[in-house]
Amino acid sequence: MAAEVGSPVPTPRRDDIDDIEVDGFIQAMTRRHGYDFSGYAPASLKRRVQALVQSLEIAHVGELTARVLRDDEMVPQVIAKLSVPVSEMFRNPAVFRKLRDEVFPVLASYPQINIWQAGCAHGQEVYSLAILLKEAGLYDRCQIFATDFSDEALARAQEGIFPIRDARLYSENYLAAGGRHTLSDYYHARYDFMKLDERLKERVTFANHNLVCDGVFCEAQLILCRNVLIYFSDTLQDRVLGLFRNSLSRGGILCLGNRESIRFAPSARDFVPLDAELRLYRNAGATL
Incomplete structure (x- = not known):
């Protein structure tokens, strides 16, 4: 008996793909380098990861993940970009x-x-x-x-x-x-x-x-x-x-x-x- 054909799988939205890629990046940074970003506010972290991708002129977050898994020398640059060093003397x-x-x-x-x-x-x-x-x-x-x-x-x-x-x-x-x-x-x-x-x-x-x-x-x-x-x-x-x-x-x-x-x-x-x-x-x- 032929298997019943199920409903077509919906095409994932670009935002869903981005979220999956960011999750993969977070896991890579934690497991490979010991930097855990999982507790960061998701929307803020996603914006910073995407800005990092643009600044490095790479195609997508998945490529960033592959690079940090294999290139230890890249990690300090990634950490510097993900931090938010915005301040001024005697602020407030x-x-x-x-x-x-x-x-x-x-x-x-x-x-x-x-x-x-x-x-x-x-x-x-x-x-x-x-x-x-x-x-x-x-x-x-x-x-x-x-x-x-x-x-x-x-x-x-x-x-x-x-x-x-x-x-x-x-x-x-x-x-x-x-x-x-x-x-x-x-x-x-x-x-x-x-x-x-x-x-x-x-x-x-x-x-x-x-x-x-x-x-x-x-x-x-x-x-x-x-x-x-x-x-x-x-x-x-x-x-x-x-x-x-x-x-x-x-x-x-x-x-x-x-x-x-x-x-x-x-x-x-x-x-x-x-x-x-x-x-x-x-x-x-x-x-x-």
């Missing part, structure tokens, strides 16, 4: 003013101050923090750990070199944040670039750390992770908040980005708002 100055006026006096009670800048990108916020800590007389008691999962971003952060075209904006932000001098006191201009004073790096350690899969990095009195969680799924956001809770000393301060909210995360119960509008929270949970 009201946050830095709040840190200066209300958080720094609390930090001053510690003989040694550990600060973790998670997702430091190109380092603008690290240097902003260092400047204000110097002006508050706290810098020499600090150890700032600036981490990112992109080695390329970390290398640029260590250089401390930024386009001079941004100097005016950075200077305005610095004054709005309560800076006591002029920003030009902290950098040297040459050609089209500004190089920040090397002394701002004396108490900074740059290191690779992946919030997606790595554990507690240090015990800190202050953690800053601004506008990173917005790229994570709800589950991954909660996992990272738990990591921050376990990294903060009791009463330590967490500073998130102004586009982020912890309201619906289970780990939010461990944080008490210090200034909910500015996304500053105090750790009230148990630590490791």
